[in-house]
Amino acid sequence: MPDSLPTNGLVIVAKRDCPTCVLVEPVMQSLDRAGPLAVVSQDDPTFPAGVRSVIDDQDLERSFRLNIEAVPTLIRFKDGREVERTVGWERTEWMRLAGDAAEGKGLPAWQPGCGSRSVEPGVHEALIARYGESGLKSREIAVGNWDDPIEACFERGWSDGLPVVPPTDERILRMLGGTHRKPDEVVGLIPPNLAPCTVEKVAINSVLAGCKPEYMPVVLGVLEAALDPLFVLHGLLCTTHFSGPLVIINGPAAQAIGMNSGVNALGQGNRANATIGRALQLIVRNVGGGLPGAIDRATLGNPGKYTFCFAEDESDPDWEPLSVRRGIPAGKSAVTLFHGEGVNGFIDQRSRTPEELVRSLAMGLFGVGHPKLCLAGNAVLVLAPEHYKIFKDGGWNRRRIEEELYQALKRPGRDLVRGAQGVAEGLPPSVADQMMDKFQPDGVLIVRAGGEAGLFSAIIGGWPGQSVRDECQAVTREIRP
């Protein structure tokens, strides 16, 4: 117990900003006269007036050490130890603890207190970091008192090239507050070094990325999906190809954390979209050791390797969300991980029927990888609202679009073989007499997103690694709360 509190006597923790504390100011004065009393004042050392021992606790250390959850809190100490406490104002309780001096004539018999400043959102974690035991296991890195901590993070190689948020204990503790999972739980082994990654390491990297604590369940779900062996994260990391992890979020979690599925859904400006994708990349970089130019051998890469994450627009109840299509029960939150290269904008402002539009979209999709290559990777098709409306008005649902698109993506092999159309790239001559599928039957993942205006869609090409169907695929996982 802090030294300046009475060994035998009363302590009241209060704040001026609490109407109940103000109400009982005369009671505190009366108890001071009866003494000994110390009032721990959280927000104003001149409050309460007329009390001799008022302890300025604007730094909240005493409130933290006394484990105060609400004010006023009346505590009785005996021989230096707390023996009783009561919270709020209740005459009978105060008189039982403090005697007749706590009667408070003229006051109501009872009035509830207010929350302690020491347990306000974010404050409690800061107080743990400052005065308590954080319980964090990751090693400490000391930064000199003249050094800029953001620059220190750059110098240690923790950044993807953009500034990161320095991972202080209070930020990490706040981040851990976003999940029920224990900090020492191992989520998985992160390639390429197959280093164990605890929930605590996820939290630290989520701090670096700029996440809010409420994103933690989504970040953990994203990481678990990325570590599914079918996703082949190690291979995706090593490839010379453009692709990196593309994250698509479905279900109530996306709405709860304010993800963008509307205007500029694939672009900048939304914190959840931006930082969840970034957190995954930073975990791979920092925990897994996956560094560009080292194990990451991308010839060019793509800007989505900083972050590439958005939510599906589920506002139309007639639309079957991607996650449901891929086996997750409706109403559940889920993440889909895809090996995505950059965004290829698709323009069609003339099609008015589903039949016209599906043929047109197929022309755009033929360009994935190379127009003459087939089964060399999959694609995500992001249908913006105006293109989707053409399908909806024509009575086509997801399944119909998928099937019609699959049929429209068949071409005669003779047009695609090496040398055909004067282009060396292409399929082996042996397929010249066959009809060739551009993608596997489930190779085009259709997602709804985007702003209301614009007869556009987006095509996001996949990774040639997906060509071996049973070895490498997009992965969809439910997000645990």
Place this chain on the structure above:
Amino acid sequence: MSTTIKLRDPTAESSPTRRARLAPPSSIDGKTVALMDIGKSRGAEFIDRLEGHFRKAGVATQRYRKPTNTKVAPVELMQKIAAEAQLAVIALSD
């Protein structure tokens, strides 16, 4: 040095907390050595001697000088050295 900020390591902690210095090169053959006079008095004499030794050893050198010994080298000067040389001797004198 006293510290005021404590961060937590986001990595797998497989390398030491204190970052290792760059290893010295196994050979200086074919490399250019920057000789930077930090601006203290008679620094040029010291650099002259070093330059002579390097010349005898057949190692190329380039001379640079800080505008004043009282401040760190200007960024432009450090960028110039990094672009033109692979090694640097930052020479003190007095």
